[in-house]
Amino acid sequence: MSIRLRELIRAVRACKTAAEERGVVAQECARIRTAFKEEDTEFRNRNVAKLLFIHMLGYPSHFGQMECIKLITSPNYMDKRIGYLGLTLLLTDQEEVLMLVTNSLKVDMHSSNMFVAGLSLTTVGNLATPDIARDLMMEVEKHLRGGRPYLVKKAALCCIRILRHLPEHVEDFMERIMEVLKDRHHGVLVAGVQLITAVVESDPKEYAPAFASVAPSLVKMLRNLLSVGYAPEHDVAGVSDPFLQVHILRLLRLLGQHAEGVTDTMSDALAQVASNTETAKNAGNAILYECVQTIMTLDTENGLKVLAVNILGRFLLNRDNNIRYVALNTLGKVVQLDPASVQRHRSTIVDCLKDPDISIRQRALELIHQLVNESTVVSLTREMLNYLVVAMPEHKAQLCDKITAAAERYAPDRRWRIETLITMLSIAGSHCNERITSGTIMYIGQCKEFHGQAVHKLAAALQEDMVAAPSGLMKVAVWCIGEFADLLASPQDAFPAVEGGSAMCPAQDAMPHEEIIDLLEDLLNHHSATASSRSSALTALAKASYRLGEGLGEDGKARVEEMLEGYRSSITLELQQRSCEYLNLLSPQWDVVKKEALDRMPVMDEEAFRERRARYTMGAGMGAFDDAPGAGDRSPKPQASASSSAPAAGPSPSKNGLPIPSCSSNGGGDLLDLEDIFGGGGGSAPAAATAAAVSPAVAAAAAPGAGNGAAAAAAAGGVDLLADVFGGGGGLVPSKAAPANTAAPGPGPVAVGGDSDDFGGFEVAPPREEKMVAFDKSGLRVVFSPSKPDASDPSKSKVSIAFTNTSDEEISGLVFQAAVPKSFTMKMGALSGHNLPPHSDGVVSQEINVTNAMQGTKSLMMKLKIQFRRGTVNVAEVAQVAQFPAGF
């Protein structure tokens, strides 16, 4: 028994819960399925209709597809109609089943009944696949010339879909399409205009000239519409057929843009539309909106353009939000062509930023961003900053980018730019990406004369609301406080206002030393602090304490040490290491090197930085950019090779730690990717070299000095949790570390810049690990660090290999092959990279595991084949390595 559609709808609507509804639907679906299976023709129509309703509720309905196709083949109009409706609702043009209806569509298109043919045309227009389009093209073309307006308009819209699928057939339809515009029926005209628009849009260069000849008749049509007076059939709010007018204006724009340009009659018609259209209602505004776009796009005379811009100005002041939206939207397109006319409305546009409607605000923001130039940057940036306060969180990042870009491009003076950036960071610093924060730091570094003001401002911004301070602000502030603590502790002179730029800058009082330390303490203990922000804060603390010097007093010094001490046993390697190093560095015995180690960062060369960053992001040497704690020691720094003093006394665990201290003792390593500074600006190399030279000494010296020196040395050696092992194990490590102290800063026995990098290096302080230069030619140095990983099995050896580029050119396409005598078995790891930047050290590494089957009688030898490309030169070398230490 089949219930009626109406009853089903009622039953569904009566359901109180979703579960109940599901039950009703499931039951009905089952009934419908059964009916379909039993080939029930009597109620097929009704069942499909019910299924369509169920489909709309969101339940599966694919089983009705075949029934729709069956209904379409029925001669009964009622069945046909529901069948076609089902087809368009249940199917997409991706389904194969559609092929089955091609024939029915063809038959129906030939039907003498206008409405049956109409159904078929509608379906083709909504759903045709390329195959159907090809098969029915001729039928549609026939209807296009058929004469019955009802079918001509449908056929015209059908053509849009057909020609979209079969662009090669446009030529065949061309003549027919032009004829369509001779009709008087508005439905036919509007369909025809849209058809031509679609065809021209598909390939303006090809078809705009071909259809250029219709332009005069379009203009004529437009004029007729304007002069016709009241036509009840097509009147909308006092405007005669706005739909047709809009579509004509749009087509005229396309044709004028890509073909003949603007004729006098066209200009006249546009002027007539622009000045005579009723603006009280939406319909009239829709026409004006289209007309303005056409005028502004086309090469019309200036008078007309002024008229158009004035219309937009009026739109902008309209109370209706829709109209304001389209005005902003159009001004956004106009601004490139005619910036001056848009600038006039600047204040109105700025007001739109305060609108409660997000659509309007977004449009206004886009527009404002485009309006920024040398003369407006100050006021518009202020507006953008104001908006930043209230903007939706998801838009803040984008807005920050825009402000940064505007400040970078048009800043009237340096101080203004710094102030803007700082203000932006304090409003939305947590939405700023790394690029903005590091860019700000870089820029502040460059502006020597404003260091004091900047650091005062940052400190004040932090103090204002420490709890809610955004991360970006903290990042920049911590760096600046570390670098310029002495300036923060001294009063700053006022700066006069700059005309058209920064406002007056009041004099700043000196900040008491305790407060500076308080600030850093707050930053260190901030609720949102991360390991990386803490490590920056530790560095800042060390630097600040050095800069404040004696002024800090004994109490202050003790506090700093206490704070550093707190991280001495941190489980985060980076923090522990920094803590240990700085504690030592601040002790009086290192006064000699302190100045150089904690000196101000050299000013960064922005160009070199960018270049380098671009190269790195493309190249393989990404390791150097990671500031994750572990990555520090995996990628020995470029400057390490510059310091020939590298690891003191070979077998000391401290040498593993070399890369880290060299980086962190320079401060702010995490903030700015020190590698870039040193690698990029050659000039700063000396400072780096000293810093690098200092660090191992510090680390080594720590060993005998402090009570738990062993732990300190181990910690500096890049081991955190393992520190306990060393501390407990006692005996071995201190004795190893001791010679390190004596050998300290001088060149060690193996003067190799690179380092054995990997973690394998400090598996329980490997007692045997020596370095040997296996190859050093043509700008490439290969250093072997052979070791015995398994103390119980002497036949197994591991060779860690570090590649160093000693030349001025980049090495790329590195291929490294090794061979061993037959009595050995060898397992080679993968090369960690194939490119080495100039003077880079250990960016690429490799590991080889060798097992000696004749341990004790034969010793290890290796034959190497190395190929690479240095600059533009291809290099291929062969080398033999036989000088392995005894026991390998």
Add this chain to the structure above:
Amino acid sequence: MINFLLLISRQGKTRLTKWYQTYSAKEKARTVREITSTVLARALKMCNFVEWRDKKIVYKRYASLFFVACIDQDDNELITLEKIHLFVEVLDRYFGNVCELDIIFNFHKAYYILDELFIGGELQESSKKEVLRVCSQMDDLMEEAKEEAANGNQGPSRRR
């Protein structure tokens, strides 16, 4: 062109969907969900346009129903509002003071009317009168077909 057209009730129920571009069933469901929540959340006085992905949503509320059309970036938003209004007016005249219930119970008729106004997302007819005339002619044809079917059916009529 119009990419798709939705009728959404104020309670967030979908009353009519018409897709003029190809979307998978999953995409359709997600789109309806996304748009429903966006449109329903907007305050009365805000403008009728929302930027959505790389398209624009033009919507208008009539009594308890939202009429939502998705158009391309460079389409005329204002005339789209007029097109929506044209559809609403035809519905209104056809049903005689249309309400949401009319569209719920006669959703198929709403689709038929829509098919007389738009094909492939483009406007087919700008005259209300013309659309209404065609619709009533088709309804007559339906009546004839119904009688025909009833006469052709020999068994006891369960239809009415």
